[in-house]
Amino acid sequence: MFYYGGMTIDLASAGNAEARQAALAALGQQTRELIDAVVLTEVPEDEITSVTAELAALTGRLRALRRTSPQPFEIGPDGTPRHVGNAVAGPVNPHALPLIIESTPERTVRAELAFRPSHEGPPGWVHGGVTAMIMDHLLGHAAAVAGSAGMTGTLSVRYRRPVPYGEPLLATAEHTRSEGRKSWVDGRIALPDGTVLVEATGLFITPSDWVGRFDPA
Numbered sequence: 001m002f003y004y005g006g007m008t009i010d011l012a013s014a015g016n017a018e019a020r021q022a023a024l025a026a027l028g029q030q031t032r033e034l035i036d037a038v039v040l041t042e043v044p045e046d047e048i049t050s051v052t053a054e055l056a057a058l059t060g061r062l063r064a065l066r067r068t069s070p071q072p073f074e075i076g077p078d079g080t081p082r083h084v085g086n087a088v089a090g091p092v093n094p095h096a097l098p099l100i101i102e103s104t105p106e107r108t109v110r111a112e113l114a115f116r117p118s119h120e121g122p123p124g125w126v127h128g129g130v131t132a133m134i135m136d137h138l139l140g141h142a143a144a145v146a147g148s149a150g151m152t153g154t155l156s157v158r159y160r161r162p163v164p165y166g167e168p169l170l171a172t173a174e175h176t177r178s179e180g181r182k183s184w185v186d187g188r189i190a191l192p193d194g195t196v197l198v199e200a201t202g203l204f205i206t207p208s209d210w211v212g213r214f215d216p217a
């Protein structure tokens with residue numbers, strides 16, 4: 001139970017927790033839109049200064065009551081693992097795209113995505129570190145749904161063509177083999193017509209204390 005700004009907030013209630021997650025996800029999305037507005041704005045300098053002051057005030061309001069670390073890894077009401085604070089897939093984290101990953105019956109994974117102007121690296125194209133981050137996470141998720149959840153040991157990325165932002169793309173990945181605690185996963189980001197832009201291969205290693213801990217249902 002928290003007392004904040006005249007309101008009593010009961011975080012222990014499951015219903016309230018879901019409503020709170022939805023509110024935080026909406027805040028995360030609004031912040032992403034703010035980030036894109038910042039990188040694209042052409043408003044006059046005095047308006048920029050005025051908005052900056054308003055944002056400082058808003059930042060202060062959010063800091064009035066805060067956690068010591070981002071939202072935790074948890075099991076959702078439908079029984080699936082979720083990590084709402086994750087830097088790539090977390091809806092509550094403005095850094096996240098967020099990547100919305102679907103698993104297939106064959107235990108491969110896919111995610112429809114569109115990068116934003118704030119992901120720009122080379123002029124007009126997405127930063128290679130951003131696409132590598134997406135590949136790292138998606139390949140890690142593919143290892144997990146195949147029953148081999150692990151930490152990235154190595155990630156090899158081949159940039160075949162520049163990646164556009166603002167266009168629909170498809171990322172896919174699949175676990176290819178395991179030897180003991182080591183698992184190999186392949187993935188790619190492609191245009192809707194199948195043209196591959198980025199290819200990646202990762203070696204994921206299940207830490208000893210994770211063995212059996214994240215086995216899929």
Ligand SMILES: CCCCCCCCCC(=O)SCCNC(=O)CCNC(=O)[C@H](O)C(C)(C)COP(=O)(O)OP(=O)(O)OC[C@H]1O[C@@H](n2cnc3c(N)ncnc32)[C@H](O)[C@@H]1OP(=O)(O)O
Nearest residue numbers: 136137140141144149151152153154203205206207208214
């Ligand atoms: C559950 C949901 C998951 C959702 C997806 C999340 C994806 C997130 C992806 C990430 O970003 S993870 C963050 C980036 N990666 C790291 O921070 C990893 C940091 N490194 C470590 O924590 C440890 O080094 C690691 C767990 C990878 C390995 O430690 P261990 O102590 O378990 O390894 P050990 O020394 O026992 O070696 C086991 C085997 O792995 C090999 N190995 C270890 N580290 C390696 C490495 N980095 N690259 C290649 N091989 C490696 C090692 O040679 C050996 O091979 P052999 O069995 O054949 O002898």
